[in-house]
Amino acid sequence: MSENFAHLSVLLNEAVEGLNIRPDGIYVDGTFGRGGHSRRVLSHLGEHGRLIAIDRDPQAIEAAKALADDPRFTIVHGGFGQLAEYIEQLGLSGKIDGVLLDLGVSSPQLDDAERGFSFLRDGPLDMRMDNSKGQTAAEWLARADIEDMAWVFKTYGEEKNARHIARCIAADRDETPFLRTKDLASLIERITKHKERNKHPATRVFQAIRIYINSELEQISQALEGAVEVLAPHGRLSVISFHSLEDRMVKRFIRKYSQAEEVPYGLPVSEEQLNRNRKLQPLGKAIKPSDAELELNPRARSSVLRVAERLAQ
Numbered sequence: 001m002s003e004n005f006a007h008l009s010v011l012l013n014e015a016v017e018g019l020n021i022r023p024d025g026i027y028v029d030g031t032f033g034r035g036g037h038s039r040r041v042l043s044h045l046g047e048h049g050r051l052i053a054i055d056r057d058p059q060a061i062e063a064a065k066a067l068a069d070d071p072r073f074t075i076v077h078g079g080f081g082q083l084a085e086y087i088e089q090l091g092l093s094g095k096i097d098g099v100l101l102d103l104g105v106s107s108p109q110l111d112d113a114e115r116g117f118s119f120l121r122d123g124p125l126d127m128r129m130d131n132s133k134g135q136t137a138a139e140w141l142a143r144a145d146i147e148d149m150a151w152v153f154k155t156y157g158e159e160k161n162a163r164h165i166a167r168c169i170a171a172d173r174d175e176t177p178f179l180r181t182k183d184l185a186s187l188i189e190r191i192t193k194h195k196e197r198n199k200h201p202a203t204r205v206f207q208a209i210r211i212y213i214n215s216e217l218e219q220i221s222q223a224l225e226g227a228v229e230v231l232a233p234h235g236r237l238s239v240i241s242f243h244s245l246e247d248r249m250v251k252r253f254i255r256k257y258s259q260a261e262e263v264p265y266g267l268p269v270s271e272e273q274l275n276r277n278r279k280l281q282p283l284g285k286a287i288k289p290s291d292a293e294l295e296l297n298p299r300a301r302s303s304v305l306r307v308a309e310r311l312a313q
């Protein structure tokens with residue numbers, strides 16, 4: 001079981017500082033994982049504070065039982081894309097003082113070969129964050145059109161050889177189905193001519209399939225919109241991304257809500273109308289992990305934190 005696998009929280013101080021915690025505030029951790037950020041948030045809360053945590057992974061929910069005795073803590077099993085609905089059901093919409101999202105996969109998910117996320121460990125080609133439902137990566141690869149596979153590899157993996165890899169998968173799969181991570185990793189290794197230094201040739205395709213199988217980008221977009229909806233005036237949004245697709249989304253999202261509405265030049269519009277769209281104020285620049293953190297935790301390498309504040313309108 002995954003309990004043998006630990007997770008070192010990334011940008012822990014910076015992300016929680018970004019939330020600017022008030023002891024009696026109400027916070028949401030959309031990505032409980034193993035609860036590193038959640039525990040830090042709880043350590044800043046007084047007895048009237050509250051933390052609602054979400055995770056779609058049943059093993060994360062199991063790990064959250066360790067906090068079950070804390071009356072300030074609530075755990076929800078589900079996708080953070082539904083964040084606004086969960087908060088609405090709890091009657092807390094518009095009252096949330098901070099939302100934290102630490103995107104991507106946890107170390108236990110990556111390190112447990114049985115979850116099928118890693119090309120370095122042989123296991124069933126699963127990749128579902130919520131492995132209690134939905135199609136696995138193996139099931140998708142067994143049926144997907146070449147066009148669809150190529151699109152996924154290119155769009156979500158920024159893979160240059162997307163079409164070639166998709167064709168090779170389709171050509172091989174009837175005879176040797178791709179059931180295990182090593183089946184897919186070795187095919188890509190075999191057909192990749194120009195290998196990048198320090199990067200396994202299957203890195204991009206594994207990332208792409210994971211994003212597709214878990215609808216990750218749709219979930220992020222819904223979660224960000226949901227966060228703006230549930231945050232109280234001056235509430236904080238603190239988001240850690242792990243790859244350029246995620247960070248680009250977060251950056252554009254914050255920009256979209258921090259700029260005045262664009263109207264054709266010369267149209268008579270009031271200041272108020274122009275500012276209708278302004279719901280967020282970005283706080284500072286993107287934050288990256290310190291050298292000391294990277295030395296301790298090389299997995300933090302690609303992480304980027306962005307913080308924004310909900311405007312009072």
Ligand SMILES: C[S@@+](CC[C@H](N)C(=O)[O-])C[C@H]1O[C@@H](n2cnc3c(N)ncnc32)[C@H](O)[C@@H]1O
Pocket residue numbers: 007008009010030031032033034035036037038054055056057060078079080081102103104105106107129216219220
């Ligand atoms: C990087 S880990 C979070 C680690 C956590 N901050 C900690 O310190 O232990 C990401 C977690 O988010 C969860 N997750 C990813 N996408 C999700 C989604 N759309 N909805 C809910 N949970 C999600 C994963 O299952 C994983 O447990």
